[in-house]
Amino acid sequence: MTQQGRARACANIALAKYWGKSDETLNLPAVPSLSITLDALVTETVVTLDPGLFEDEVLFDGVVRSGDDATRAREMLGRIRERAGSAVCARVETVNHFPTASGLASSASGFAALAAAGASAYGVDAPLELLSAWARRSSASAARSLYGGFVELSAGLPGDDSLSARVVADAHHWDVCVVIALASLERKKTSSRDGMLETARTSPFYPAWLACAPGYFLEVREGVLARDLERVGEAMEASTFAMHASALAARPAVRYYAAATAVLLDCVESLRARGIAAYSTMDAGPHVKVLCMAGDALAVRDALVASGGAVDVRIARPGPGLTR
Numbered sequence: 001m002t003q004q005g006r007a008r009a010c011a012n013i014a015l016a017k018y019w020g021k022s023d024e025t026l027n028l029p030a031v032p033s034l035s036i037t038l039d040a041l042v043t044e045t046v047v048t049l050d051p052g053l054f055e056d057e058v059l060f061d062g063v064v065r066s067g068d069d070a071t072r073a074r075e076m077l078g079r080i081r082e083r084a085g086s087a088v089c090a091r092v093e094t095v096n097h098f099p100t101a102s103g104l105a106s107s108a109s110g111f112a113a114l115a116a117a118g119a120s121a122y123g124v125d126a127p128l129e130l131l132s133a134w135a136r137r138s139s140a141s142a143a144r145s146l147y148g149g150f151v152e153l154s155a156g157l158p159g160d161d162s163l164s165a166r167v168v169a170d171a172h173h174w175d176v177c178v179v180i181a182l183a184s185l186e187r188k189k190t191s192s193r194d195g196m197l198e199t200a201r202t203s204p205f206y207p208a209w210l211a212c213a214p215g216y217f218l219e220v221r222e223g224v225l226a227r228d229l230e231r232v233g234e235a236m237e238a239s240t241f242a243m244h245a246s247a248l249a250a251r252p253a254v255r256y257y258a259a260a261t262a263v264l265l266d267c268v269e270s271l272r273a274r275g276i277a278a279y280s281t282m283d284a285g286p287h288v289k290v291l292c293m294a295g296d297a298l299a300v301r302d303a304l305v306a307s308g309g310a311v312d313v314r315i316a317r318p319g320p321g322l323t324r
């Protein structure tokens, strides 16, 4: 009998950002974060045990991968094998259903789906908290993608490998959208992991980021629970710009902005000046994601398209957690 596991998980966008680690070995975040899981960005993963393999084989969208992504996938499978008491290698097939071939991070949905599909394939009966902790070890934002709706991940205490994310409010709690404007189709030059390590190592603004991030997180959390878009939006923008400011002050600078990024940020400001409540956030890349009420999403999308700063614009809604 083929031993196979499959899972689907959605990517997420942080409203309060994670940037920096309290424990590099266990990949624990230095600050708390809160995200929305997004229905439009889905990863599907199938893990198949194969006694004929001498090493785990990792395929993304049908193409065999080597390098960092494959190494991290093998490390995850190694942890699951240890739990299962198995020495059999596996084939990992991952397909990303993302708006375009490039630009948006798939590691969150990818490692969330891999943790679940891997556990099923190896017959490990792991609760969601354990899958979330495994996903976190591979990519901290992935811990949040096991859950749907609005999800938080606390800062980690060094040495605590049990840290997992938890739900703040489900996907139906609040009728908001995230409008995703891709500023470019180029691959980013600096990964999140390298960017945050460089920031921590060399940026004089990193201690300031560590000092202000928990306050922004609390504001975002309270605003989400109160369904207060202005409160969430203002704190989210503060979290975003403080994170990017800390990265920009690294030596050499960790800069994710592109020229088109500024065009899109201006567009969101002018939407607000016209009375549409829309707020910007950015991750470790040039793209701008705009939080707004669902009823304003089409107007926001049309404005971002008209600005000329985007190569692609998509609307995402709060999405579900893991499905198997």
Ligand code: 2P0
Binding pocket: 013, 014, 016, 017, 018, 019, 027, 033, 107, 108, 138, 139, 140, 141, 142, 192, 193, 282, 283, 284
């Ligand atoms: C976040 N980002 O909270 C932040 C905001 C990007 C900017 O989590 O080193 O892939 O694998 O734990 O989770 C992206 O970084 O980093 C990220 P690792 P990860 O969503």
